[in-house]
Amino acid sequence: MKLLEAQGVRKGYRVGAQERVILEGVDLELREGEIVALLGRSGGGKSTLLRILAGLILPDRGEVRLRGRRVEGPAEGVAMVFQSFALFPWLTVLENVMLGLEAQGMPKGERIRRAREAIDLIGLSGFEEALPKELSGGMRQRVGFARALVVEPVVLFMDEPLSALDPLTAEGLRGDFLDLWLGRRLPTQGVLVVTHNIEEAVALADRILILQGSPARIRWEIPIPLSHPRDPGDPRFRAQVEAIYQALTEREEVEHRLEEELLRLPEAPVSRILSLAEAIARLGGRADLPLLAEEEGLEVDELFPLLEALELLGFARVVQGDVELTPAGLSLAGGDLETQRLLFAEHLLRYVPLLAQLHQALLGRGQVPEEWALRRLEGHLPPQEAQRVLGVVREWGRFGGLFLWDENARAFRPRGE
Template identity: 70%
Template sequence: MLLEARDITKAFSTGGKPFPVLEGVNLAVGEGEIVALLGRSGGGKSTLLRILAGLIPPDRGEVRFQGKRVEGPAEGMAMVFQSFALFPWLSVLENVALGLEARGVPKEARLRRAREAIALVGLQGFEEALPKELSGGMKQRVGLARALVVEPLVLLLDEAFSALDPLTAEGLRGDLLDLWQAGRLPARAILLVTHNLEEAVALADRALVLQGSPARIGREIAIPLAHPRDPHHPRFRAVVEEIYQALTLREEVERRLEEEMVRLPSASVEALASLAEALARHGGRADLPVLATEEGLEVDDLFPLLEALELLGFARVERGDAELTPAGTAWASATPEERKIMFGEHLLRQVPLFARLHQAVLERHRVPEERVLARLRQHLPEPEAKRVLAVVREWGRYAGLLGYDDRARVFFVPEQMEEAPEL
């Protein structure tokens, strides 16, 4: 094994209170394989990748690279990030050579190696170009060359293709796979974090699925498909379906969290209505990969919408399929005014957080936003608490349950709009 994680646990602290992200994560990446790491948005994938690279330490457990414990940035591993992270004032050649300069490689040698890496990723002739003169795909090729120039044994890809348009991303993935299969990459293993399931199945030999909160490796799914892989082949679609099912499984700890109705999914009402209408067009039930493809939704976009529809009692998700409930079918076909009324009724019935806040507003007439945020902070880290608060505002206003004064930052009963505080 080139890279191992043993019982990795990590929590972040907000306001002095720890919020666990990873708990008891174990994985191994062997020579000659590409491994995909998958999980829901905010589920700890990028955190785990940074721990493996030695960029941040775990709270408990250890990372071993070639049998040695990792205690800081590990020489022999390199990462390609989602953001291009290029220095705008440096040329392509200088950006690629920068890592070698930091390692003390003599100028002549680092420039030679940088040119070789640039040629490897197909950018020969652009050595003197500045990042502003490059397209998004070319910038990411520079990022890849910068990682390859240090000749890593393990290449880590953190959503490396997600910032690119689909056609450019497909081309870069194909080029990377060609280099890997031809043995032209210095790396002997690749570990990629992605939210694109088709990307994972197209590239990887196996997929590791993070599940739970805090997250751990809940499933390992082999991808025994020969290259080149046809994304329309039944066996390819079957693996995609299997990963979808693994990602939609919710453990008891997640169910309890949902019962508390604190961690609301990020989902606009407009997007929820659009997805409900799409399900209705399928007769009320649809296969998740098919639904995602037809609606042009990535996993990180689709799952929060499905969670919200489930939360509201408008849909069920089982074994990789989504199905409208009778209430969801009625909501999808209702008039705009009827939809608002139904949405509000289901908010009060299905989401205790809204029921409590609405009752508090009725009793006190005004509830400061900060009081709601303070309650959310008891369960969630600061960024997550603010995100949920934004969902509360949008859903409550749409349903007509909550008024909100942007200047005073208070919630109030909509009928009392005229009595909202003035500054």
């Protein structure tokens, strides 16, 4: 039975006189008795889609239906667990959990009874009168789960619910949640979880949906036909992880890259780009992405911007779930600091149009104000994204020795001034 269905969902935002479309033609469904995981690159629209499904924001086009009824506002029968614990610090555990029931107008006695049951269910019995500051991170997130479950939602949404926790705590809470789900002790009938942790998705989900593209759509649906409990060391588990990495790194063929995409530089510090190149070189110049992520302790949202930077700058190629350094990438990984700076500068000028334009302007003008670059960025990107990209431009260009940055004047200056 379908619990939740989205058809033809589209969402865009105005950027000056232009519109930036985030989601286009998104179709998905969540069926009774299943956990579905939603994966995709950072900034690819996952959280936006989740909020549309929950009725917190409306799509520009298309529709969402919950148990056959169109969702046109905050949906009844839906609850969400967020990445941040979002607890009121002046309220006790019991009072935090009761909040949703109070909003429903439930009598106080019934609210207390239901809240205590939810607190016991998630393993916090005895902490009802504790304040959030007296709890560990894992315990605070358990309160978040209890607050969502106490309203007995038909559908439970989870937006990276364990990413703020250390790996051991996250594993314990994930296992406890799965035990409750498999034991049919949860009031909810279906779960949709947004995560950047591929192993977590394979451990939990019956199906995995991958959101890709610009604008984004559901490009891949990968069933996970493994019985619980699932062993991460099982070759079948590893094969599923490999398949997801491969899907995430495949790109649709396009003849022309939009100017916006050429401007949208990944959030990738130079030190970490160099470190990743050196790690790939140590593995023989070509590395399996799951192995590389494990060796370097990187999750998807950390690994993929670094891979994107290496690809963008011509230092690596990502093919079928592996990354391979180009000859320039091998030189970058094996060179001394001065060689790395020179190579980086050469590739910035070759592959990043904005930096090439900025460098040319500096040769002609002697100083270029920050507004010069921002105008070019804000013509295609939202202001906050333009500021983020400008920060990347400053860091990459300064490392490559293309310019100096004058903080007081908020301007770029040629080297040697």
